[in-house]
């Protein structure tokens with residue numbers, strides 16, 4: 232049996248390797264604390280679970296869902312976008328339900344990218360942006376992401392021949408893994424650039440609700456020209472502790488939404504309507520659960536930043552996201568330092584090189600570990616000095 236050629240070009244999935252290492256140590260009886268994966272540890276808020284309990288009992292929800300998402304869910308998404316950002320969207324043509332935003336991001340390539348085309352991806356970023364290109368037998372061009380530029384991807388240096396074949400540019404701020412945030416001027420510049428070169432700008436906004444110190448992250452769709460070339464991905468995963476539910480939505484440019492919908496019509500039949508009903512409860516219900524989560528993560532962020540500074544690492548406290556991103560010591564690589572933390576402190580962190588070429592020399596620490604375990608990890612890291 233011979234698998235498709237593109238499968239040979241995929242990078243091994245980053246977290247699969249980390250899970251393997253963790254399991255091997257655990258099998259030896261070692262008490263390993265994982266600060267590796269970004270998966271909220273707190274349960275989904277009760278009012279959302281209760282909405283699901285009701286929804287699951289309705290026989291009409293047991294049939295095939297509306298492929299694009301139920302009208303009620305798309306309307307709830309539109310009302311969230313209006314209330315939160317003042318962005319007006321037509322729920323019939325500018326919103327599409329997704330089975331998690333990873334699904335939508337991956338399938339966007341199918342809708343826009345031909346074999347041999349280019350996809351512009353940040354040189355530090357969510358692995359699905361380039362993985363999706365590989366699965367289409369397309370190339371990824373890594374836009375430099377450097378600390379001295381505030382980890383904002385630099386699209387001014389892309390060669391002309393790449394631009395001529397570029398179909399999608401992926402950006403995502405607040406950013407996983409760097410924690411960087413982008414301002415309006417950067418978004419406007421990116422939009423102008425994509426309009427000039429006829430490129431779809433895909434903005435991944437998974438962390439829009441997880442902000443600290445009074446910061447409020449924007450939607451790229453707030454920008455005046457955005458609807459001409461932007462599709463934005465929102466996910467309930469991080470905002471409402473719903474990673475396991477697989478529910479998200481895409482919003483923005485009509486043609487992009489329609490093309491992605493066409494791909495999905497042929498590949499899946501939408502998300503369980505009961506889950507969409509629970510998501511409506513999340514988007515339209517009380518939002519204090521989100522504020523509580525942010526408070527909790529902000530406290531954890533401060534603990535981690537303090538521990539890293541204690542061992543001599545100069546790390547910045549992020550304004551958003553559930554990650555602390557920091558340079559490793561001078562004489563270490565991402566891999567060697569992550570291995571040292573694993574072997575000497577029994578703490579798992581993610582080596583930065585797994586997020587792309589410019590991630591080398593960094594590690595990512597996730598804040599999704601219960602407080603007492605995080606405190607223990609912090610204690611062990613401090614002991615390393």
Ligand SMILES: *Cc1c(COP(=O)(O)O)cnc(C)c1O
Pocket residue numbers: 269330331332333334357403407435437465466467468469474477478479
């Ligand atoms: C967590 C995350 C997502 C959300 O994925 P879902 O499939 O909606 O759970 C999307 N993009 C980034 C960068 C993420 O970290």
